[in-house]
Amino acid sequence: MPQEDKTATVRDERYDPQRVESKWFERWQADASLYAAEPASTKPKYYVLEMLPYPSGALHMGHVRNYSIGDALARYMWMNGYNVLHPMGWDSFGLPAENAAIANNTPPREWTLRNIANMKAQMKRLGFAYDWSREVTTCLPDYYRWNQWFFLKIYERGLAYRKKSKVNWCPKCATVLANEQVAGGYCWRHEDTLVEQRDLEQWFLRITNYAEELLRDLDKLEDWPDKVRTMQRNWIGRSEGTLVDFDLGGTVGPAGSTITVFTTRVDTIYGATSVQLAPEHPLVADFTASNAELRDKVEQLKAEQRKAKESGDIGEIEKHGVFTGRYAKNPYNGEALPIWVANYIVMDYGTGAIMSVPAHDERDYEFARKYKLPIKVVLVPSSSDPEETVAEPQLPFTTYEGVVVNSGEFNGLDCDDAIRKMSEHAEKKGFGRATVTYRLKDWGISRQRYWGTPIPMLYCEKDGIVPVPEKDLPVILPENVDITLTGGSPLGRVPEFVNAKCPKCGGPARRETDTMDTFVDSSWYFYRYADANNDRAPFDSKVVGYWFPIDQYIGGVEHAILHLIYSRFWTKFMRDMGMVENDEPVERLFTQGMIIKDGAKMSKSLGNVVTPDEMVERYGADSARMYTLFATSPDSELDWQDSGVEGVSRFLARAYRFVTQRPIAGVTAPYSPNDLTPQARGILRKLHQTIKKITDDFSGRWHFNTSVAALMEFLNQCVAADEIFAAHGDNCAPKPFVGDVQRKFVLLLAPFAPYLANELWEMLGEKENLLRAPWPKYDPELAKEEEIEIPVQVNGKLRGRITVPADADDGSVRERALADEKVKATIAGKQVVKVIIVPGRLVSLVVR
RNA sequence: GCCCGGGUGGCGAAACUGGCAGACGCACGGGACUUAAAAUCCCGAGUUCCGAAAGGAACGUAUCGGUUCGAUUCCGAUCCCGGGCACCA
Incomplete structure (x- = not known):
């Protein structure tokens, strides 16, 4: 029979991943609709x-x-x-x-x-x-034109706007740098050049309109x-608080000018002993206008803050500040508080101005101690004993478990009540209001770069900012642009690109030369x-x-x-x-999870890189892929070991041999499990347990490492039953059974090792695309164990094991456990106080 | 500092709801096959101790304590590693 001959030829062949994979690679290349x-x-x-x-x-x-x-x-x-x-x-x-x-x-x-x-x-x-x-x-126009289209829609809806904003600027390059190009405050190309902050007009999208919904x-x-x-x-960083206006008493600016501070702890406002401004706060310029000495000090604070921000340790900045000589009035109690400028106050959160309450804030405490500012307690721990005199709290006392004191009409309130009532009070009197701030900022999308989507906007001398009409999209990114030159957006140096006509008036207009954030x-x-x-x-x-x-x-x-x-x-x-x-x-x-090797993240600079190409060449794609699934669960960090790939590769070679040594092609007749030898029934049971295991992994925790392990276990059991799967094994197991086991095994293998699975599928005489073949169903009856081994514990220690039918009732399990020789020896002369039976799992005896 | 993960053999790991810790793989040791090797197949193995052996005992999931018949799993404290956020007022 020709069939037999074919079997004989494949049997001696060893698993050659390159041969198998190149064969299927060619076929898959030729069929574009395969995965459509x-x-x-x-x-x-x-x-x-x-x-x-x-x-x-x-x-x-x-x-x-x-x-x-x-x-x-x-x-x-x-x-x-x-x-x-x-x-x-x-x-x-x-x-x-x-x-x-x-x-x-x-x-x-x-x-x-x-x-x-x-x-x-x-x-x-x-x-x-x-x-x-x-x-x-x-990066192709048929995609990025829709970026531009979206931008126009966003602009139409008022969700895009232009604003001056700080960017990193290298004076030597005379261009803007992305954050990643700034290292420790210096330019990546000029290690001796400090990066400056420059104000540039940039496009922003109002993502903050959606902050609440995103949260x-x-x-x-x-x-x-x-x-x-x-x-x-955390990134959205919603924070509820109160805005409070501190009157400047006409000392600066027009009469009635105020400083607005943001605080989450308005309940402590009677304890404020100063107002602190960010060095970038707009009022600071007014304060320093006629005071060169003060201006110098503020500039220094500004520089300190910038440096700390750039090197990423604004959190550890050494606090410095300077008194401006001005005062602001606390609207709650009328106290005049000195106004300071401090390097640890940042402009881009809240209002860039705070009230400083040393007794109830770590940072304010530290600052007040340093500059000998008064410290005023307005919050004490709430006591369960009303007789107890008000304890002096350990300062700074920053929790919310307290009672307000020294705060006029608000005395005696707990923090949450005080915050609510004091906010309401401010609102009623018109000097403040409850508010919500977010850490999330509007999304700045302008990049002074060449390789990105051109922002479809025009600047007309007469009509100002004019969007490119939809019908003129896409605004094509020009080619042959010299990007090696320095000095601002590369597109700005392409006159054919920059010079355009205003769609409104037909006059000359200048194109936006920035591109969009990727x-x-x-x-x-x-x-x-x-x-x-x-x-x-x-x-x-x-x-x-x-x-x-x-x-x-x-x-x-x-x-x-x-x-x-x-x-x-x-x-x-x-x-x-x-x-x-x-x-x-x-x-x-x-x-x-990410991949590490030799204790560090795989990276070129560390020289611990393993490339997909070398893995495919040495072991084949199936082994490389399957190893990444087998090494650990997908969510964990993967510790790469070349020897592990070897192990998976060996498994695939075994799988290949398992099918090729006796490929039962085209035999799909039904068979009865009752006609099988105990060994074959064991295989059938394991097969169905494996189907269940892998199906569960896909629908549950995705621990594909254990799916692969289950396939290995199953194959190990099959290999041990050599006579069933070896050639001429007909008298050990019927063909329909062997064919069924082989086909189901191949189906289970298919998601993890598609090349090999397709090769074996074909070898089993299957013509249909493996992807359309139905995933095997497990049969709980066939998966069921007939006998199970149950451990017996005595006082929590393992003392014996009993073998019982899988469906044994508690009574007979208990009897068996007590009859076990080793258990009997352990409990001899003692009294059994309690017997705990966990069906199918264990017996636990408590004895005295 | 705050918020998340994580810490289990020589190594990568598993253990799903509190129920036999170490499945599966690597490396290792022994054996079979072979003139030999490779490949393959079989067997062994957490640590320590007792025993000639069969076998047995104690200990063991970062550390210390708790709850429970029983804890890698739950609770409390501590140490270490990784990630995120950070004078955010």
Whole structure:
């Protein structure tokens, strides 16, 4: 029989991943529709998404890990009958392309597209099942034109505005630097040049309009990691407090001028002994106008603060301050408080001005001690004993568990009441009001860079700021721009780009030369996947309505804040525009751990990098992928060990042999488990336990490391039953049984090692695409153990083991336990006080 | 300083709801096959102690304490590692 001959030839062949993988690679290359999502389907939809990479040149192992998780899930969902959307794209604008262009004299576009081609080839070689017909490349006009379109919509709705704002400026480069290009306050290219802060006109998006909703809706994201939700909550930084106006008494500015301070502890305001201003506070300039000495001191404070901020330790700045010689009136008690300028007060939180209450604030206490300012107690610990005289609290006393004293009409209130009543009082009298502040700032999107989306705005001498009309989009990013020159936005040096006509008056106008932050690109790219080739709109709302929200998003935790907040913001504003119906883009989020090796994060500078290419070459894609899943659970840090890849590779070779030594092709007749030998029944039982285990892992905790371990256990048991699976094993187990075991094993392997699984699937005579083959179902009856071993504890210590039928009742288990020789010896001469039986798990005896 | 994770054999790890700690893999030791090696297959193994052996005992999940018949798991305190935020008023 020809069939037998074929079996004989494969049997001696060793598992050669290169041969197997190149064969399937070629086939998959030829079939573009293989992983295509169906536009309309009666199947339930499933949108699985992995964070798109920046095309830096080559994939690293972190990518392989990320994408192996998503790919396993996508394949599993396909096999479970879902219409799966599993796309990929390129976050391809950004600074490295410009740096590379300068270093290699290659235009950013060319450099980027070359990298994309290389990384796409790597992804294909790794066997990731992406629908490439939906590929999104953010640096191409058919994508970024929609960034521009969105910008116009945002501007129309008043959510984009222009404001002066501080940027990093290197005087030697004569250009703006991104934060990442500033190291310890110095320029990255000129290590001896201090970076300055300059005021530049920049475009901002009003994300703060959504601060409250972004915060509130975090509660809805139950399938996001708590860690990410907490990080976002902190980032938004909602804080309730009170604004209070301190009258300047006409000493400066027009009569009636005030300083507004923000405080969360208005209950302590009677204890304020000074007012502290940030060095950047606008009033400071007025105070120093006629006092050169004071001005110098303030400049010094400013410099100290800037330096501390840049080097990231504003938290440890040594507190300095200077008295301005002016006073402000505390509206609650009329006290005149000295106004100071201090280096630890920052302008970009609250109002840049605080009231200083040394007795009840750590920082104010420290400052007051240093400069010998008065310390006034207005809060004492609430005592359970009303007779007890008011204790002098240990200073500074900063908790909310206190009672207000020395505070006029508010004496005796506890903190929460005092805060409420004193805010109301201020409001009634007109010198203050309760307020909410956020740490979240509006999103500055202007970048003085070349390689980004041009902001579609014009400046006309007559008409001022004029948006580019929608019909003129896209504003194409010009090529052949010299970006090696220094001095502001590179686009500003391209006259053909800058010089334009005002769409209103037809007169000369100047184009905006800044480009957009690349986080704009990644804020909505996943909507584009749903309708990637639409040339009339960013996407069709109906199509997006079908696919959204994203069922599962997978990526690194490093994007927990910026990318994921901007994305949520973008979704909310698109919803308000009527473009989408979902409030949130992502239903479930998974953040995988990073990869370390030899105790440190894998990085080129540390020289501990393992590349996907070398892994694929040495072990094949299946082994490399499966190892990233096997080494540890996906959410943990992965400690890379080359020998671990070897282990997985050995397992795959065993799996190959397991099927090829006796491939039962095309035999699918039913068989009765009752006709099997005990050993074969054991295998069948283990098979169904393994199906359950892996199915549970996919629907639950995603501990794919234990899924792979379960496959290994199963295979080990099969290998031990050699006579069943060896050639000519017919008299040990019937063919239908062997074929059934082999097919199900291959199906279980498919999400983790797609190349090998497809090869074995074909070898078993299957013609149908493995992705469309149904995921095996486990049968609880077949998975059930007949006999189980139960430990017996005496006074909490393990003293014996008994073997009982799986369905034994408590009475017989108890009898067995007490009859066990070792147990009997231990409890001899003692009285059994209590017997605890946990069905199927253990017996615990308490004796005296 | 505050908020999250985490600490288990020689190594990577597992243990889902409080129920046999160390599954699975690596490395290691022994054996089979081989002229030999590689590959493969089988067996062993937490530590310490007792025993010639079969076998047995004690200890053991960062440290100390608590709850419980029983704790890697729950509670309290401490130490260490990683991440996030940080004079945020």
